[in-house]
Structures are given as structure tokens and as C-alpha cells.
Amino acid sequence: MTLAPNPAERRARARSDLRMGVPVCLYRDGAAALVVAVECLSEGRFAALGAIDGAVLAITARRAETLKARAYDGDLARIELPKAATLRWAQSVADPADDLTTPMKGPFRTERGGDVTFHREAIALAKEARLLPAMLVCPLEDPERAAAQRLTCLDLATDAAPKDAAGYNEVVSARLPMVLARAGRLHVFRPDDGGEEHYAVEIGQPDRTEPVLARLHSACFTGDLLGSLKCDCGPQLRGALGAMGKDGAGILLYLNQEGRGIGLANKMRAYALQDLGFDTVEANHRLGFEDDERDFRIGAALLRELGFSSVRLMTNNPAKIAMMRAQGIAVTERVPLQVGKTDENAAYLATKAAKSGHLL
Numbered sequence: 001m002t003l004a005p006n007p008a009e010r011r012a013r014a015r016s017d018l019r020m021g022v023p024v025c026l027y028r029d030g031a032a033a034l035v036v037a038v039e040c041l042s043e044g045r046f047a048a049l050g051a052i053d054g055a056v057l058a059i060t061a062r063r064a065e066t067l068k069a070r071a072y073d074g075d076l077a078r079i080e081l082p083k084a085a086t087l088r089w090a091q092s093v094a095d096p097a098d099d100l101t102t103p104m105k106g107p108f109r110t111e112r113g114g115d116v117t118f119h120r121e122a123i124a125l126a127k128e129a130r131l132l133p134a135m136l137v138c139p140l141e142d143p144e145r146a147a148a149q150r151l152t153c154l155d156l157a158t159d160a161a162p163k164d165a166a167g168y169n170e171v172v173s174a175r176l177p178m179v180l181a182r183a184g185r186l187h188v189f190r191p192d193d194g195g196e197e198h199y200a201v202e203i204g205q206p207d208r209t210e211p212v213l214a215r216l217h218s219a220c221f222t223g224d225l226l227g228s229l230k231c232d233c234g235p236q237l238r239g240a241l242g243a244m245g246k247d248g249a250g251i252l253l254y255l256n257q258e259g260r261g262i263g264l265a266n267k268m269r270a271y272a273l274q275d276l277g278f279d280t281v282e283a284n285h286r287l288g289f290e291d292d293e294r295d296f297r298i299g300a301a302l303l304r305e306l307g308f309s310s311v312r313l314m315t316n317n318p319a320k321i322a323m324m325r326a327q328g329i330a331v332t333e334r335v336p337l338q339v340g341k342t343d344e345n346a347a348y349l350a351t352k353a354a355k356s357g358h359l360l
């Protein structure tokens, strides 16, 4: 057998490289490009890469809208680098932190026509790496040069973003008595694509042939652990565990998709924007993200691994129900989970109801 990394493993390496500010080489059909995440760029690498003829900043159409830059490529825009472009300029294109204090960043010239495969893939990699979706993309005449510098190289014919969700393997499970549910067991699942681990908390011994009381909870460090008043996550987590403890059976999936899938750093960037008056959805858009970047297929995959095919789902989010059903998990009942409303999170919950279809 070959010991070489497979496509998923190469992609995992690429994500790590991007988080360190190391460029990654993308190639396909004889063409190639070096891509690097703007937020992690050093002065030295920016000077070297920005000087390459044809280098552009790839940003999402969401971010372009805020910057008033024309997005000719549908979901993304390619901003040309002005002659005097500095790293500071590139970072202010990527990061909305100073949008209001220094609004005059443009006007921006954006490219039109031509192939955007590398740009789109670069944005996808940035999101997978939980980085701001703003990438410096530089055409590369000779991909051999990237290999010679030991850069990670992805052949998009084989290593493009996979359409199917990762496979999950249970690493271990052990008994975990909890205040709210004594008969607990924690299962740890590891994906086969080098991505995040996710957890399942099983309460009691639920019958696999009956619909199980289930909760799909997304990680919220601020709400779950710190008791933040900005959201309802902590009370929902404890409310779900409490209900399962009382029932004597249930399954709580704890998915490590912090900040609706944008990561904690970006969620805190969103919180900083919320302090300037933007709501939770607007803040995501200004950062360049969609409202919700989570992949709920993971929840269905874990349920299947655990032997469940039917749930009574504790949620107020119809998208979770639709996704479960689309993934072949029967949702026999929606169990509302309305706890933890405070003065501080009332506007947040109202925005979720108005813009994201949450049920009140």
C-alpha cells in the first residue's frame, strides 16, 4: 500500500498550513495558483506574493456587498491589488473591524470573466479552517516551484472539497454521571478527514427501535461554559440534559461547530460588530459568512453510528428538522426548547425568529 496522504488528509494539511499563514498550491489541468489566508499573512509573504502579476484578493459576495465592490462571480469577488497595496490594506478588506472608522477603503476594481475555480476553492478552504473568508490568490507559472519549497499542493481533480460528509468512528465511550442525568455515557467520535471531533452524551439505555429524545447542540463556549447572557445556549444545554435525565433516556449530540460553524475567533469578531449595532445575521454577512455555516449532516451521521434512525428532536430550528429528514433520520416530533430568555438575548432571539425561521 501507499503511505502517501489521501485527498482528505492532504486537505487537512492545507487547512493547518493556512492557519499558520503558509501558502498552499492549488493546481488543475496545467494551471496553478498559490493561495494564502489574508488574516494570517506576514509582511514578508505579502510582499513576495503581492508582487506576483495577476495576484488578487478573493472575498465572498457577502463581504463584497459591505465593501461596495462588484461581485462578478456570483458568490465571490476578485479584488485587484492597487500598486501601493499594503498588508494593512489587505487585512482591512478581509476584516470588518475598522469598516466604520475607516470607511474609505475603495473604490475597488474587481475582475470579471475568466476561471474562478482556484478562488472558489481558496474561499472554501478558508471557511473549513475557520478563518476569515478572504484569500490572496496568485497565479503560478510553474507548480514545481511550489513543490520545491515543500508547500502543500492540492490537485483539484482529486482533492477538491468533497461532496459527501466525512465518516465518523467512535474512539471511546465511558460512563459519565452528571448532576442533571446520573445515568450518562460520553461517546467521542473522530472524523476520517482530520476535522473536528464531536461528542454524543447518551442518557440511560434508549431503545434503538423507538424514537429517542434527542438534541443537536452546537458548541457555544461563551454560553455553555461562561454563562453568557447574549444567547440561550447554556440554558438549552442544561434544559435538554435535564429533560433526558428526567425521562431516563435520551441522546445529546454536542457538535463542535462553534459560532454556527464560523469558529470562536470569528464569533467574537461578530460580537464586536454586534456592539456597533449590527444584528447576529448582519454581523455574519459583514464578516463574509452566510447566516449559518454549520453542517448538520454530522448529527445524522452520529445518530446512525449509535444505531438510531428516529428522533423526537428538541429544537426551535426548522432547518435542523429538515436536514435530519433529508439525511434519512425520521423526526416523529418536535419538542420545543424555550428556556433562558433574558433582557440581553431578547433581540438575538427575535432576529433568529425573524430572519432564520426559528419558532418562538
Ligand SMILES: Nc1nc2c(ncn2[C@@H]2O[C@H](COP(=O)(O)OP(=O)(O)OP(=O)(O)O)[C@@H](O)[C@H]2O)c(=O)[nH]1
Residues within 6 Å of the ligand: 216, 217, 218, 219, 220, 221, 230, 231, 233, 236, 257, 258, 259, 260, 261, 262, 267, 270, 271, 280, 284, 314, 315, 316, 317, 320, 358
Ligand atoms: N455566528 C454567531 N454564532 C452565534 C451567535 N450567538 C450564538 N451563536 C452560535 O449559535 C449556535 C447556537 O446553536 P444551537 O442552539 O444548536 O442552534 P439553533 O440554530 O439556535 O437551534 P435550536 O437551539 O435547536 O433551536 C452555537 O454554535 C453558538 O456558538 C452569534 O451572534 N453569531
Ligand SMILES: [Zn+2]
Residues within 6 Å of the ligand: 220, 222, 223, 224, 231, 232, 233, 234
Ligand atoms: Zn450561545
